[in-house]
Amino acid sequence: MTDIEGLLEDIRDRGLMRRMRMVSGPQGPRVLLDGRPVLLLCSNNYLGLADHPRVRQAAAEAAMRYGAGAGASRLVSGNMRIHRRLEERLADFKRSETALLFGSGYLANVGVVQALARAGDVVFSDSLNHASIVDGCRLAGAETFVYGHCDVEHLAWGLQQAGGRGSLIVTDGVFSMDGDVAPLREIVELAQRHDARVMVDEAHGTGTVGPDGRGAVAAAGLEDEVDLLVGTLGKALGSYGAYVCCDRRMAKYLLNTARTLIYSTAIGPPAVAAAMAALELLREQPRRVEKLQRNGAVLREALAAEGLPVPAGHTPIVPLVIGDAEHAVAVSERVLEQGVFAQAIRPPTVPAGGSRLRLTVMASHTKTELREAAKAVAGAVPPSVRAAIAQRTADTDASVDVRAARSTVTESDTVSDSARARASRVFDGLADAA
Numbered sequence: 001m002t003d004i005e006g007l008l009e010d011i012r013d014r015g016l017m018r019r020m021r022m023v024s025g026p027q028g029p030r031v032l033l034d035g036r037p038v039l040l041l042c043s044n045n046y047l048g049l050a051d052h053p054r055v056r057q058a059a060a061e062a063a064m065r066y067g068a069g070a071g072a073s074r075l076v077s078g079n080m081r082i083h084r085r086l087e088e089r090l091a092d093f094k095r096s097e098t099a100l101l102f103g104s105g106y107l108a109n110v111g112v113v114q115a116l117a118r119a120g121d122v123v124f125s126d127s128l129n130h131a132s133i134v135d136g137c138r139l140a141g142a143e144t145f146v147y148g149h150c151d152v153e154h155l156a157w158g159l160q161q162a163g164g165r166g167s168l169i170v171t172d173g174v175f176s177m178d179g180d181v182a183p184l185r186e187i188v189e190l191a192q193r194h195d196a197r198v199m200v201d202e203a204h205g206t207g208t209v210g211p212d213g214r215g216a217v218a219a220a221g222l223e224d225e226v227d228l229l230v231g232t233l234g235k236a237l238g239s240y241g242a243y244v245c246c247d248r249r250m251a252k253y254l255l256n257t258a259r260t261l262i263y264s265t266a267i268g269p270p271a272v273a274a275a276m277a278a279l280e281l282l283r284e285q286p287r288r289v290e291k292l293q294r295n296g297a298v299l300r301e302a303l304a305a306e307g308l309p310v311p312a313g314h315t316p317i318v319p320l321v322i323g324d325a326e327h328a329v330a331v332s333e334r335v336l337e338q339g340v341f342a343q344a345i346r347p348p349t350v351p352a353g354g355s356r357l358r359l360t361v362m363a364s365h366t367k368t369e370l371r372e373a374a375k376a377v378a379g380a381v382p383p384s385v386r387a388a389i390a391q392r393t394a395d396t397d398a399s400v401d402v403r404a405a406r407s408t409v410t411e412s413d414t415v416s417d418s419a420r421a422r423a424s425r426v427f428d429g430l431a432d433a434a
């Protein structure tokens with residue numbers, strides 16, 4: 001029998017033990033955490049809509065009108081008019097032919113990748129894709145090629161090696177732990193050249209970037225070029241659940257093959273109605289997105305002014321990479337003592353040596369709150385760790401500059417030896433970073 005205590009001991013020894021903290025009351029820019037008021041600086045409730053009065057009201061009314069749950073999967077008896085209405089509005093927002101709801105972003109990614117990457121195919125996945133994409137690849141019958149983070153040269157090489165078996169390229173639009181944006185134009189160009197589909201996970205892009213918050217794909221002008229776009233309802237839209245935007249034929253295929261949709265209960269009406277109200281607010285008030293983006297800049301600038309430069313970016317996700325897991329936890333605890341909640345993120349959520357505070361701003365934060373938060377964070381980082389943060393930031397910015405300097409995607413005859421070497425170790429399996 002598995003020695004659970006031994007396994008827990010091992011997790012503890014590696015500084016990776018996790019525990020849950022308790023928030024009382026609604027999710028806002030300030031919350032009561034384990035009984036203490038704190039500024040919340042690690043939530044995905046980017047637009048501050050989870051506790052918006054109209055969103056709450058919509059959920060409450062839907063509960064009274066339609067009940068709390070859907071009672072079955074959509075293919076049995078759980079498909080309700082309210083699901084279809086939300087799908088129509090999401091498709092309209094994302095300028096897609098149709099949309100299909102899933103129970104969560106995790107379920108959507110697992111289900112779609114598994115349905116599309118079949119035995120004999122190769123699925124191409126960025127090394128920093130979300131764990132749900134990694135798990136979809138693990139469950140799929142296809143081989144997986146993990147390309148270096150945002151490394152289109154590596155991806156190009158892999159596609160060529162696959163010799164036409166490349167079925168799907170999958171990437172986060174905005175990367176969840178680093179807040180950077182995938183090189184979508186180059187990815188689409190490669191997909192077209194190699195006849196592969198493209199799937200983009202917009203969990204952190206919807207409501208945060210792009211025209212009116214329509215996401216990274218819209219920002220790149222690629223709404224007609226991406227085959228599948230996954231979005232979630234639990235982040236900027238303040239509710240719970242997810243959706244896939246695609247054409248009708250693809251939606252029909254997913255409805256018949258995506259196991260996480262077929263074998264899982266439909267989202268309950270209150271969550272559906274809440275997401276619908278949040279989407280309405282986003283469309284009525286696009287300035288929320290501008291405020292969110294300004295807040296991201298305010299926090300980045302305030303951290304830099306405190307001697308803590310973070311990688312350049314325009315998303316609400318601001319990574320302060322500390323490195324060692326125990327150091328990251330210690331910094332997070334000290335920041336909390338100053339009244340700011342910034343959870344430490346450790347492996348396997350981020351690669352080994354990449355433990356960090358993943359700071360996230362909300363549209364509902366004030367500038368003063370963010371500047372004070374930056375001071376609290378700066379006061380909690382010891383001098384030895386500061387130097388390492390500055391070095392990492394310089395390295396990250398330099399590698400982003402190198403990527404940006406590549407104007408077109410190169411094919412294998414110009415791919416460097418190091419790209420080939422990196423590729424050769426991943427064709428047979430997945431990297432373990434989740």
Ligand SMILES: Cc1ncc(COP(=O)(O)O)c(C=O)c1O
Pocket residue numbers: 104105106107109130132172175176201203204232233234241242
């Ligand atoms: C990039 C990404 N995709 C998918 C998910 C999963 O979404 P959900 O929380 O709705 O399951 C997350 C969650 O954090 C995420 O960061």
